[in-house]
Amino acid sequence: MSDHVLVINAGSSSLKYSVVDARTGEAAAAGLVERIGEGEGRHVHRGPAGETETTRSILTHEDALRAAIDTFDKHGPSLADLDLRAVGHRVVHGGSRFSASAPIDDALLAEVTGLVPLAPLHNPANLEGIRVARRLFPDLPQVAVFDTAFHQTLPPHAYTYAVPLTWLEDHGVRRYGFHGTSHAFVSHETARLLGRDPAETNVIVLHLGNGCSASAVLGGRSVETSMGLTPLEGLVMGTRSGDVDPAIPAYLARELGMSVDEIDRALNSASGLKGLAGENDFRELSRLRARGDEHASLAFDVYCHRIRKYVGAYYAVLGTVHAVVFTAGVGEHSAEVRAASLAGLERLGIAIDSNRNNAAFSGAHRISTDAGEVAVFVVPTNEEWQIARETLGVVRHGSGA
Numbered sequence: 052m053s054d055h056v057l058v059i060n061a062g063s064s065s066l067k068y069s070v071v072d073a074r075t076g077e078a079a080a081a082g083l084v085e086r087i088g089e090g091e092g093r094h095v096h097r098g099p100a101g102e103t104e105t106t107r108s109i110l111t112h113e114d115a116l117r118a119a120i121d122t123f124d125k126h127g128p129s130l131a132d133l134d135l136r137a138v139g140h141r142v143v144h145g146g147s148r149f150s151a152s153a154p155i156d157d158a159l160l161a162e163v164t165g166l167v168p169l170a171p172l173h174n175p176a177n178l179e180g181i182r183v184a185r186r187l188f189p190d191l192p193q194v195a196v197f198d199t200a201f202h203q204t205l206p207p208h209a210y211t212y213a214v215p216l217t218w219l220e221d222h223g224v225r226r227y228g229f230h231g232t233s234h235a236f237v238s239h240e241t242a243r244l245l246g247r248d249p250a251e252t253n254v255i256v257l258h259l260g261n262g263c264s265a266s267a268v269l270g271g272r273s274v275e276t277s278m279g280l281t282p283l284e285g286l287v288m289g290t291r292s293g294d295v296d297p298a299i300p301a302y303l304a305r306e307l308g309m310s311v312d313e314i315d316r317a318l319n320s321a322s323g324l325k326g327l328a329g330e331n332d333f334r335e336l337s338r339l340r341a342r343g344d345e346h347a348s349l350a351f352d353v354y355c356h357r358i359r360k361y362v363g364a365y366y367a368v369l370g371t372v373h374a375v376v377f378t379a380g381v382g383e384h385s386a387e388v389r390a391a392s393l394a395g396l397e398r399l400g401i402a403i404d405s406n407r408n409n410a411a412f413s414g415a416h417r418i419s420t421d422a423g424e425v426a427v428f429v430v431p432t433n434e435e436w437q438i439a440r441e442t443l444g445v446v447r448h449g450s451g452a
């Protein structure tokens with residue numbers, strides 16, 4: 052029997068899919084349909100025959116998934132041969148309700164719908180992906196894998212904001228944390244690389260992609276993380292500010308007459324690297340910095356300084372740290388970010404070997420010196436594999452892996 056899982060990540064105007072062997076992590080095929088509902092949709096599919104790109108009218112998420120199924124038929128691999136076991140859906144917000152992946156039924160859909168106010172941009176799109184996949188794959192079990200679930204182990208003193216308690220009790224205002232599948236995958240992988248039992252390994256994970264988040268993982272359980280009620284808090288990101296003084300929105304409203312929506316948009320979409328240097332793509336930012344662009348240089352410094360602050364804070368939270376690990380687009384590829392963020396921390400047992408850090412490599416790699424007490428790793432994240440594994444775990448055992 053196969054262990055293939057169809058993994059779906061539905062965004063507001065995109066649908067990402069892959070078929071992953073939950074046992075080995077191997078992707079038999081993967082694709083992305085973009086610009087859903089914008090007239091001409093763009094569809095890229097990677098399979099055994101290489102990459103195909105098509106443009107056609109894609110008005111809905113159902114059109115997008117049908118386009119994907121067509122492409123499997125035309126360009127392979129055949130879905131029948133893959134013998135899918137289940138469909139695993141990435142769902143951004145599981146609130147306090149979901150601390151593990153869960154089988155999808157009507158009751159779950161109602162609960163995830165109830166969480167829409169916490170993730171108004173993401174959960175509706177995730178729900179649409181689920182509805183469509185249930186229609187098109189009615190015979191397959193479907194599982195929801197939540198971005199927030201891994202962080203449900205945060206203790207109350209870490210997830211509680213010091214605001215009127217009724218905000219928490221009546222409105223769910225608390226830290227939830229995101230990128231949970233990545234933090235779970237990478238921290239587990241790090242323990243494996245160290246040859247240690249995850250239950251006895253403490254790791255600081257730095258997920259640096261378009262969105263960025265840090266987590267402190269104590270004995271395999273997340274005990275602190277930088278994103279909060281929403282994915283806006285914490286590290287500096289491509290277009291998001293991360294931490295700011297919470298009085299800033301009130302100041303902007305009073306002084307500039309900005310509306311709540313304008314401030315929300317500015318902090319989410321026009322801040323971070325983009326706000327400081329006009330560029331949110333890290334590769335482009337690095338090019339600008341190398342050419343002496345002052346704004347790019349400042350943005351880089353602010354970005355790395357924030358990472359360093361979180362490493363220090365999470366070191367204190369964990370007490371003993373076995374490893375610091377970098378992952379996602381920037382974390383995996385930018386040696387200069389890794390070096391700048393951790394420079395001068397030898398007294399904490401953190402020392403990067405510059406040859407190892409700058410070496411070209413793919414796959415997981417240790418970049419700390421042999422003498423450093425704390426191992427520093429680069430570990431490519433694999434959220435699809437984590438979703439596939441958890442999905443199969445739910446199908447086999449009826450609850451989250």
Ligand code: ADP
Pocket residue numbers: 259260261262289331332333334335337379380381384385
């Ligand atoms: P997402 O959060 O959307 O999954 P990724 O993890 O793919 O994003 O990260 C995207 C970011 O990684 C972009 O800012 C991109 O510029 C950056 N990135 C990708 N490759 C490199 C590279 N070789 N050097 C520096 N940054 C890179």
